[in-house]
Amino acid sequence: MLVEEIMNTKVVTLSPTNSIAEALHLLQKHRIRHIPIVNEDRNVVGIVSDRDVRDASPSILEKSTGQQVLENEIQTIMTQPVITVHPLDFVEEIARIFYDREFASVPVVQNNKLVGIVTEKDMLYTLIQLTGTHTQGSQIEVKVRHIPGMIPKVTSIFGKRNTNIISVLVYPYQDDPNYKILVFRVQTMNPTPLVQDLRKAGYELMWPNNISEPKI
Template identity: 65%
Template sequence: MLVQEIMKTKVITLPPDAQIVRALQLLNEHHIRHIPIVDANNAVIGIVSDRDVRDASPSIFNENVDADELKNPIRTIMSHPVVTIHPLDFVEEIAAIFYEEEFACLPVVSEDKLVGIVTEKDMLHTLIQLTGTHVQSSQIEIKVPDVIGILAKVTAIFGKRKVKITSVLIYPYKDDPKYKILVFRIQTMNPLPTIQDLRAENYEVLWPNVMEHNNEKM
């Protein structure tokens, strides 16, 4: 999945000479947390967060409140330089930037011009879509050897049951590089027949473990 598929293209921006009070108004009016600061060519030269604006605002508990502080230009509190991403970057790769740098948003730039923005909320929504949890489905986790062709062999079992696969994820198995965990979301509310087929082919089903519980009760 590419950044251009999830980015917002309608971005609220400000020039560097805009007053801080204007940023405060836009943050409240549009219920956003970040405002990119752009020059006359729409190039990103900084970014301001709601925290930056809050820290720059005079405290109501301060007896010597100076309202003129909010008239200062936004460039005095903006963060720069700004880490940006490209519309053709892979979402999976920029997720690492969000995690490692602890960013809450990333401006999207093409040919040195701002074309969009991606936020933490956008990333979370994308994760929900990638994992298939937004549709009614059942989850099956299978421990498999990390060998070539294993995914095709496992999905063939789902195919025989004519079960629709919503999503597939692959995780490492603890600290053992010889194995992987395949996580399937399938569009059926009764995964037991498929689980029986998997076990018949000697695959270890880690979740759900309903059948083991039933056997213990018998």
């Protein structure tokens, strides 16, 4: 999945010379947490968060200097330089930026111009889509050896029962590089027949692990 598929193109922005008060107003009005700061060519020159504005805002005990501080230009508190991403970057790859940098949003830039923004909420919603948890179904986790061809071997068992696979994820198995966990989201509310078929084929299930074999 590409960044352009999940980014918000209606981005609230300010220029470096706008005031902190204007930033505070926009953050509250649009219920957002970040505002990219752009110049007249729509180049990203900084970014301001709600925390930046909150830290710069005066205490309610400082009534005499309150308004004066809020009239300072936003460029006095903005973060620069700004890490950006491209519309054709993979969402899975920019997730690393959010994790490593502890960002809550990242501007999207194409040809040096701001074209969108991606937030933590966008990333979480994308994760829901990629894992298929927004679709009613069941989850089955199968422990397999980490060798080529395991996914088609396991999915062939689902195919024999004409079960629709919503999503497939591959997780590491603890610290053992010889095994992987295949996580299937399948479109059925009764996974028991599939679980029994998988066990009969010799696969170890991590989930569900409470369905017993049929009595003969």
